[in-house]
Amino acid sequence: MQRRDFLRLLGTAALIPWSTDLAFAAAPRADYQRLLVLVELKGGNDGLNTVIPYADDEYYRLRPRLGIARDQVMQLDEFTGLHPSLKALLPLWQAKEVAIVQGVGYPQPNLSHFRSIEIWDTATDSDEYREQGWLTQLFTAAPPPRSFAADGVLLGSQELGPLTGGRTRAIALNNPEAFARQGRNMPAPAVRTSNPALAHLLKVKDDIRQAAEDLKSDYDFRTEFPQTAFGNNLKTAAQVVAASTGVAAIRVTLNGFDTHSNQLATQTRLLAEFAGGMAAFKSALQEIGKWDSTLIMTYAEFGRRAHENGSTGTDHGTASAHFLIGGKVKGGLSGERPALTQLENGNLRHAVDFRQLYTTAAERWWQLPTRNVFGGRFRPLDVVRA
Amino acid sequence: MSRLLFVLLLLPLSFNTSAAGMGYADARQLLSRTGFAPTDSEIESFAALRRAEGVDRLLANVRTEPGTPPPADTIEFVPPSRLRALKNASEEEKKAFRREQFAKSLELRAWWYREMLDTPSPLTERMTLFWHNHFVSSQQKVRSLALMYRQNLLLRRYALGNFGELLHAVSRDPAMVIYLDSVSNKKGEPNENFAREVLELFTLGEGHYSEQDVREAARAFTGWSLDRRTGEFRFRPRLHDYGEKIVLGRTGDFDGDDVLDILLAQPATAEFITAKLWREFISPTPDPREVKRLAAIFRSSHYEIKPLLRALLTSDVFYAPQNRAVLVKSPVELIVGTLRLLDMHSEDLRPAAFVGRNLGEDVFAPPNVKGWPGGDTWINSQTLLARRQLITRLLRAQEMPMPAVMPAAAGREPNMDMRRRAMRMQRDYRFDADRWFVQFPAERTVRDANLTRLVLASTPQAPPPAGANDRAYLRDLLLDPVYQLK
16 A cells, blocks of 8 residues: 555544544445446436426426427336337346436536536535545545556546546546557656646656556457447447456546437437447446446436427426446436426426435445545435345 | 748847847747747747837737638538438438548648648737637537638637627627527527527626526527528527517617627626636636736727737736746647647648647537637546657658547548548658757757757756757657646
């Protein structure tokens, strides 16, 4: 253990006012052998047309042109169904490996893409500003093993998002082969500097050097991934998982959900990419025996306005539905069905705070207490099997 | 050629003016922060000027029109009717059309790179790029190279002109009207996209307006539309909401221009733009008190951009030692700057545009309406490797191509033929070392010192070993992390 990690551990322990036993156990016991995969539905996916309250007449009144007809919806129960292009997700749903959480949001919602994703990324209240991403906050409290190739890998977008700041080793990856080839000769003498830009450059060099060899894997999956950018990124994610040394988290971004106009065609395509990608990813992870140690969670800056706009699209909104998927997920519907007659400025009220999802990932998945991270204010959801 | 002329014009000055000059380091700071990698002789000529003189010279003769002729058939407007006709075309025809569009989009980018590389007025291009990243539109959504080109001309025309006029002009710019959905913003069916971004990103900044303001402003912009046949702006009175609106506490039957004037009257607007220019030119951390002072200058000059830039570029803080080498070069600055620095010439700049895209800055196609976040975010594990690769390949012997330029998973792969052609063309880039090193004194230590002060904004993080030959010395400097900074 490096001195830095030891000090960090002490710091963590000192802050936990529980029994000494638990306090000492807190950091090392975080089970980073279990992988968290975040799928970002960037642009703000329309939750109402993803997880559809098809039995609610109000839905069709708000969505005269965009509403998905009742007989098109894949019905999950007598109230709720899925968008038809999520078909590939159905076998996973039937295997009880998909938990759908409805009404995810936060109080005093901000409708700006950039501010709202910042709130999500840093796990703050609407009027609070924090530098570090929520995964960085967790990793600072309980660092993933130094032997890991990296703490987190980013695919499909190079924005650091939840991995922003701190000492988090985040690797934006495109092609692991090329990455290994180019990173191998990276000289990186450890130097201290007071220039933040230079410090950032040196840190990235350092991260590359460690990750270059370890992220490479030439595992030959039998699974066919969809021939899309998202499919390719999921394949790369599977390759990273197949490489022997671990990573704690992978974030894959699927972009294009900002559907102000002509939403039907765009969302149909994107949801099909998402579902097809998830089905392939499951199959690939099963090949290497990692499906049960992987938790997938979707997120986005917001959902969309309940009422469709004049351009057969939807404007920025608030609460939305999200998915947790994996071999250990306790499948089913949770959260609350959208209360379409109790809108606030035309927007849905949230029923589940997005930080409850984060708390679920931290506590139920990684066995990592969040008391000193998210202030312990957020109740985890019962969506992970023991 | 024009660059040579520019330098020659300045030369006599360096003999006339003397001790009062700002000196080499300040001149380098001024020229590299406002342009692309100045040459040694350009820096020397400014070193003899006082700071204010240098800045005045910089601002006096800025271009407002590009000197590079545009690729003719690329900038011809294609009416939507022709695109619609394509819907019924065969798969083969569609493919051919996509291939042609891709080739043209690359030519448009190469055109701008050419202008950046050859212009005698690099500040014009830097500011055009700045506004492109402020008043963002992307070809990805606009889907018209002609309109993207016209917008680029507009941004350049106002680049160092008047911000208020620029705001009004860009709000009715056809590419913008498409990009932020004004075209579907109608009375009774408002689309908030443009209204929200004009408040949040173009003028006030987040936190200075309410959701109600967004909704009301959206109504004011209803009817701002396009003539589909010509691609020109057109106001459609029948789609405009003439009712009363309340925007930022003011009430009236406002139209879009009224709302823009209300936004310009807010102090927050001047401060927002000033702070952004501070981050562009000085440091990542604007000083709030100084920003307020500079913003007051901006407002009192009725949003003239030159007086604000003059104040920024003559301020002590611009030249302060703690603000040297604290900004990360954007990919465009790195590419154009390196080609200028090494005096490399190529007939074809399409590969350069390719590399820019690979490094995260695909001009004419910013990632979203907030533009490229820039700063430290330019550097991640992917882009740092690609930046180093660019440099090594530029320095290698002529037969070596520039980097493998297309990201494998970009989702819109050009066809292989195009890619191979691009790779072949990359061989045009030549670094003529024998000719280039002649500009430095022969004496070893002076030579190394002069080379270092030209190439790097600060002392190298890992100084090259003593006794390295010229090429090895230069290579080490260019691969030093400090070379990524300006």
